[in-house]
Amino acid sequence: MRSRATAGNTVIAAVTAAALCSGAWLLHSGASHPPPQPSAAEASAAPAAGRSAAPALAPSPPDRIRIPSIRVSAPLMGLGLTASGSLDVPPASEKNLAGWYEAGTMPGEKGTAIVAGHVDNADGPAVFYDLGALKRGATVEVDRRDGSVAVFTVDAVEVYAASDFPDQKVYGAAARPELRVITCGGGYSRSTGYQGNVVVFAHLTGSR
Template identity: 50%
Template sequence: MAAQQPPAPDSASPALGRSLLWPAAAVGLGFLLVYNSFDASAGVQPPPVVSPVPAATAPATPVPSVSGGTERPGLSRSEPERLVIREIAVDAPFTPLSIGPSGRLDPPPANDKNLVGWFKDGATPGERGTSVVAGHVDTKTGPAVFLYLRTLKKGSTVDITRDDGVVATFKVDTVETFSKADFPSDRVYDDNGTAQLRLITCGGEYDRKAKDYKDNVVVFAHLDSAEKS
């Protein structure tokens, strides 16, 4: 899916509830991440949430000024403020996302097509662990922030400005498309002890009956460098 050319917006297709469905179990992070379309329903038990490590005790490494060509173990905890992916013209602010009463991760507001969300009870971008960032591919008003996410390639870079003034640069390892019916939770959310980033949106065919996309596009990336802005 990542190799396909981005489609032109389909004005005839329903746009309400375009969002991603995350798997019923996120092995490695220790919580369930389910992000469902607004008017589709799925019975999902509320997930256990892992409390973040307090900033004062979070393990960290010094801020590197240049890329060392290896995966960084992680920075101190700090909330993200802005996501920039120059290759696909993304420049968007963040909003924190949490698990709602239904057991699903609340999506970013659908009335703002240039907004991304991060799971606030997981690792912050650049912190050791797997940080999860979600964005819409489209909304009821048209194309949204992650419309071209699937066109990223190995070696593409993703910059995240954090509250502590550090710009964390992630390098893409791979971009893959998975069926929501057979989502590889253990692989996507695995914590290998380094600072990892996952960018997730919808992809594949749109199911008009279910009012949801059938697949998820997942960008796998690792912390490559970081410096003060």
């Protein structure tokens, strides 16, 4: 019998991040510079900066995600699935709100935890606008409801075309505590919006 976390992640469809990607601000403002995109140097699956994995934490729901190097500090809401099988998204009007897939792995426990957030909304840049500028070795911290903080180290930052999104690589089961942070990316067209997704791959390296 599969665990709650393993079973939960396997049902997420390839269209998960499509609803994050309206590009409303770029479309309506006429801004000429889309969000930063990761360079090829950040797209490596090797463990970042030699940091070994920390032991898994006991399950506890997350309350906040912080990424100091890109000035992110945002509350987390629980997300479910839409009727089409894609991950639901936080309300677009809440620009500094991210969400986590609450039927899957909790950040810090063994497995692959999923966090997603908008890159922009109609009013301007949103919570993960600068996600593509994140570097390997950067720190992602998740405040958990039990008072602990799960500390992750970034292994890779990659960008995928929407038509070539690697479901298994992003959502598949992991033998250690891992985290994926997802938003829109891959360039922007006024006719089609964002062309793909930026995905951060990280693993648990500590807690406090």
